[in-house]
Amino acid sequence: MARPPDKTLDRGMLPSLLGYALRRTQSAVFADFAATFAKAGEALTPGEFGLLVLVERNAGLSQMALARALGIDRSTLVPILNRLQARGLLVRRGSPTDGRAHALGLTPHGETALATFSKLVKAHEKRVASSLSAAETQTLIALLEKVRAAARSV
Amino acid sequence: MARPPDKTLDRGMLPSLLGYALRRTQSAVFADFAATFAKAGEALTPGEFGLLVLVERNAGLSQMALARALGIDRSTLVPILNRLQARGLLVRRGSPTDGRAHALGLTPHGETALATFSKLVKAHEKRVASSLSAAETQTLIALLEKVRAAARSV
DNA sequence: TATTGTTATACTCTATAACTATA
DNA sequence: TATAGTTATAGAGTATAACAATA
Numbered sequence: 001m002a003r004p005p006d007k008t009l010d011r012g013m014l015p016s017l018l019g020y021a022l023r024r025t026q027s028a029v030f031a032d033f034a035a036t037f038a039k040a041g042e043a044l045t046p047g048e049f050g051l052l053v054l055v056e057r058n059a060g061l062s063q064m065a066l067a068r069a070l071g072i073d074r075s076t077l078v079p080i081l082n083r084l085q086a087r088g089l090l091v092r093r094g095s096p097t098d099g100r101a102h103a104l105g106l107t108p109h110g111e112t113a114l115a116t117f118s119k120l121v122k123a124h125e126k127r128v129a130s131s132l133s134a135a136e137t138q139t140l141i142a143l144l145e146k147v148r149a150a151a152r153s154v
Numbered sequence: 155m156a157r158p159p160d161k162t163l164d165r166g167m168l169p170s171l172l173g174y175a176l177r178r179t180q181s182a183v184f185a186d187f188a189a190t191f192a193k194a195g196e197a198l199t200p201g202e203f204g205l206l207v208l209v210e211r212n213a214g215l216s217q218m219a220l221a222r223a224l225g226i227d228r229s230t231l232v233p234i235l236n237r238l239q240a241r242g243l244l245v246r247r248g249s250p251t252d253g254r255a256h257a258l259g260l261t262p263h264g265e266t267a268l269a270t271f272s273k274l275v276k277a278h279e280k281r282v283a284s285s286l287s288a289a290e291t292q293t294l295i296a297l298l299e300k301v302r303a304a305a306r307s308v
Numbered sequence: 309t310a311t312t313g314t315t316a317t318a319c320t321c322t323a324t325a326a327c328t329a330t331a
Numbered sequence: 332t333a334t335a336g337t338t339a340t341a342g343a344g345t346a347t348a349a350c351a352a353t354a
Contacts, residue, residue: 009208009211009212009215009219009223010208010211010212011207011208011211011223012207012208012210012211013207013272014204014207014208015295016295017275017279018183018279018282018283018291018294018295019180019183019184019187019200019275019278019279019282020200020204021294021295021298021299021302022176022179022180022183022298023180023200023201023204024298024302025176025298025299025301025302025305026173026176026177026180027225028301028302028305029172029173029176029301029302029305030173031305032305033173046173046174046177047177050168050174050177053165053166053167053168054163054164054165054166054168056166057163057164057165057166058163058164061163065163069163069165071181118167121171124173125171125172125173127304127305128172128173128301128304128305129172129301129304130304131300131301131303131304132297132300132301132304136297136300137172139293139297140172140175140294140297140298140301141169141170141172141175143286143290143293143294143297144175144176144178144179144294145175145179146285146286146290147179147182147183147282147283147285147286147294148175148178148179148182148183149285150281150282150283150284150285150286151179151182151183151185151186151281151282
């Protein structure tokens, strides 16, 4: 990990930019996520967690559907799934309805691991939201969604 | 660019997570930033813009100081500076006070380019913040800073 | 000894293009 | 023809370790 940012530099207009605040906050939250998992002897990225949740809640979905839901290319997904499969968390089964497609699902170990991961994520969320009231957290998420909708329609 | 996310999937607990909203919003804002620059025939990432602003506002700073301000390792900075220098935006001069260090600065072309970039960034910011009132934008930035402070102290 | 910048190396995320098997 | 998954390849961002020059 790199050293903490130097606060003495002149940052000009940057602190007033939404994108700048977004990037810096996301970076800090990501680091907290990683630290939370590392402290528990686990290793998982936010993206991997999101993927596992999607597979659990939509068992049998195809790689194409998953890639679309994640907003990434299908080729990008392949090595990610390979890694999670090698860890025994996830399986690719043949689709019963389409010979080209895979039906994705969690393994039993993946299910129990995801339960553990979810607890860690909740602890992490509680910590990063600790400086906000429940109402502020809801406001923040709602404002982020509004910004996302506005940015998406370019 | 990948296709838009599929809205029909069950996302479980994800929409209530701050980190999830943060990642998705940042991704959309980043795409808007890239699209804004592409439409103007320019190419720059948010990180490169931030770096150029830092160099302009703190002319003569060293690579170590810049890396610290950006929160990245000094070795990570080298290829980034190489690229910006190859584009004629930035120069490494010898530090007058420390024979080991470089004094970073913008070239005249870098100064004029940064002025153009800043206009594009303002247009981009205006668009992504278009769905929020001025007060909401201030609230959003303030809440993000509070979260960042809480996440940083792990 | 410690610091600055560089290089070598490695890993992840991202994409495009081409291939295969199926539809 | 079109789609699902894979592979090959490439570029950017990130890091650690080791090195030369300098402090």
